[in-house]
Amino acid sequence: MSQYLRNIYDAVASALKGMGITAKHVVRKPVTLQYPDERWVLPSRFKGFIINDTNLCDGCLRCAKVCPVDCIYIETTGKGKDRFMHRYAVDYNKCIWCGLCTEECPTFACQHSLDYDHALYDRKRLVYEFVDPAHPVPCHKERRLQMGFFVEQVAAAPPDPDKIAKAPRRADLPEAAPGADGGKEDERGR
Amino acid sequence: MQVMTELFARIFGDGLSPVGLLVAGGLTMALVMSLVMALCAIVFTWAERKVAGFIQSRYGPMRVGRWHGVLQPVADMVKILGKEDIIPRDADKRLFQLAPFVIFVGSLMAWAAIPFAPGFIAADLDLGLFYIFAVSSAASIGILMAGWASNNKWSLYGAVRGVAQGVSYEIPLALACIPVVMITGSLNMNDIVIAQQGGIWRWHFLHDPFLFVSFLLYFVASIAEVNRGPFDLPETESELVAGYHTEYTGMRFAFFFLAEYANLFLVSCIATAVFLGGWQPVFGPVFLPGLVFVTKAVLLVLLQMWLRWTLPRLRVDQLMHVCWKVMVPLALVCVLGAGIWMLATGQAG
Numbered sequence: 119m120s121q122y123l124r125n126i127y128d129a130v131a132s133a134l135k136g137m138g139i140t141a142k143h144v145v146r147k148p149v150t151l152q153y154p155d156e157r158w159v160l161p162s163r164f165k166g167f168i169i170n171d172t173n174l175c176d177g178c179l180r181c182a183k184v185c186p187v188d189c190i191y192i193e194t195t196g197k198g199k200d201r202f203m204h205r206y207a208v209d210y211n212k213c214i215w216c217g218l219c220t221e222e223c224p225t226f227a228c229q230h231s232l233d234y235d236h237a238l239y240d241r242k243r244l245v246y247e248f249v250d251p252a253h254p255v256p257c258h259k260e261r262r263l264q265m266g267f268f269v270e271q272v273a274a275a276p277p278d279p280d281k282i283a284k285a286p287r288r289a290d291l292p293e294a295a296p297g298a299d300g301g302k303e304d305e306r307g308r
Numbered sequence: 309m310q311v312m313t314e315l316f317a318r319i320f321g322d323g324l325s326p327v328g329l330l331v332a333g334g335l336t337m338a339l340v341m342s343l344v345m346a347l348c349a350i351v352f353t354w355a356e357r358k359v360a361g362f363i364q365s366r367y368g369p370m371r372v373g374r375w376h377g378v379l380q381p382v383a384d385m386v387k388i389l390g391k392e393d394i395i396p397r398d399a400d401k402r403l404f405q406l407a408p409f410v411i412f413v414g415s416l417m418a419w420a421a422i423p424f425a426p427g428f429i430a431a432d433l434d435l436g437l438f439y440i441f442a443v444s445s446a447a448s449i450g451i452l453m454a455g456w457a458s459n460n461k462w463s464l465y466g467a468v469r470g471v472a473q474g475v476s477y478e479i480p481l482a483l484a485c486i487p488v489v490m491i492t493g494s495l496n497m498n499d500i501v502i503a504q505q506g507g508i509w510r511w512h513f514l515h516d517p518f519l520f521v522s523f524l525l526y527f528v529a530s531i532a533e534v535n536r537g538p539f540d541l542p543e544t545e546s547e548l549v550a551g552y553h554t555e556y557t558g559m560r561f562a563f564f565f566l567a568e569y570a571n572l573f574l575v576s577c578i579a580t581a582v583f584l585g586g587w588q589p590v591f592g593p594v595f596l597p598g599l600v601f602v603t604k605a606v607l608l609v610l611l612q613m614w615l616r617w618t619l620p621r622l623r624v625d626q627l628m629h630v631c632w633k634v635m636v637p638l639a640l641v642c643v644l645g646a647g648i649w650m651l652a653t654g655q656a657g
Contacts, residue, residue, distance in 0.1 A: 133615070136618040136619060137615065140614065143363050147365075148362065148365045148367050150367050152370060
């Protein structure tokens with residue numbers, strides 16, 4: 119009988135204790151971050167989308183060669199002083215965020231950005247173009263200096279990760295070439 | 309209904325016969341009560357999500373409507389109205405279609421005897437309290453119909469649990485109200501509220517220690533009666549998907565939801581009327597009786613939500629143990645104790 123009454127007492131007391139704990143949670147500030155309106159402060163070395171600063175890039179192809187999944191597409195024409203880069207595209211469908219391209223890049227043009235939320239309806243739109251074909255990027259040092267682009271010596275130190283710009287939105291850029299990802303069109307739609 | 313019939317009498321004068329007045333008043337009252345139920349569902353779904361959110365250090369809905377997602381239930385309703393009404397191939401179609409409305413009507417009928425304010429009661433029955441317990445048990449039939457007609461093991465298990473729980477917990481629920489009936493000497497809800505006139509110390513839950521325990525028993529039993537946490541065994545997500553409404557979609561599912569929140573408010577209204585002084589304010593003269601009544605009931609609903617999001621769910625055997633081995637004996641002790649108290653203090657007539 120005493121055990122019976124003690125059980126009843128315990129049930130009521132523990133329920134009240136639990137309610138006290140939940141009441142404390144009600145009055146304290148919620149931990150939720152209102153995501154689209156508020157964002158986490160990302161660590162400076164956060165591995166976001168790969169971006170390429172065409173002011174620094176001289177089209178040396180090292181990033182494309184080191185990429186284990188071949189997600190960087192670079193197209194150049196000409197030789198020597200007349201060598202121009204017409205296309206620098208990153209296919210985020212393939213990218214595995216390994217960061218090897220950023221380590222290989224001699225001019226620190228290829229970097230991780232702090233950008234991470236690029237949900238899209240069409241996977242083809244995940245191929246981001248960084249060079250406007252109308253304004254090809256010069257690759258030779260002299261031509262670069264002549265046209266006001268940075269050369270290797272100027273960007274001898276890695277840029278401050280906090281100051282790396284966001285990856286450009288696809289809408290700001292020219293449409294990706296059809297079949298740019300090298301695969302067939304997805305028959306199932308999106 | 310008194311209010312409504314008087315209103316109609318004033319509008320139509322002698323144009324309506326007494327029977328016509330009765331019918332018109334009754335229909336209006338039924339409409340008002342249905343609207344109250346719908347409003348309950350709208351307000352309490354939002355409130356429940358906010359309470360759950362804050363208890364878990366979240367915000368709950370924030371985006372629909374300008375302030376704290378106040379229009380979330382409206383968005384939900386629009387969404388649920390657009391849903392397909394799916395009836396499983398092997399379901400018993402008639403019963404399947406009927407079940408949500410049986411539950412809803414069972415709940416709606418009980419609203420008839422709730423005294424929101426002096427005179428504002430749909431049916432001022434002499435057996436009001438008895439009537440409420442009688443018709444609210446009709447929901448058990450609806451639950452069993454839904455579970456059986458779905459032709460689905462989860463639905464059936466949920467329904468069997470729901471009915472077993474409903475039938476069991478009705479006993480401590482009704483027993484807990486008996487001391488109050490003994491004191492007031494009436495089952496009329498109006499009389500019960502009027503007997504608690506004169507400030508908080510006259511309210512029944514503070515009448516004597518046995519009534520206080522009765523109030524707690526009523527409160528716990530009422531949570532079990534409306535199948536909510538920590539007694540939400542009929543719809544345990546982890547084992548029964550959603551219990552007896554697993555197979556329901558669209559509007560029919562919405563009716564289950566509507567009935568759940570309406571029942572939640574209903575048991576709180578009964579507790580308010582029977583134990584917490586109904587429309588009587590904490591002190592002073594009667595002031596805005598309807599608002600006082602609804603405020604008390606809403607506070608009780610919030611208390612139930614608080615409990616739901618605090619306590620873990622019970623096991624089936626624990627549920628039955630609590631009912632039959634703890635609450636029923638305690639309720640009987642309270643009936644006996646309240647009787648002895650009345651004799652000892654000379655209140656027995």
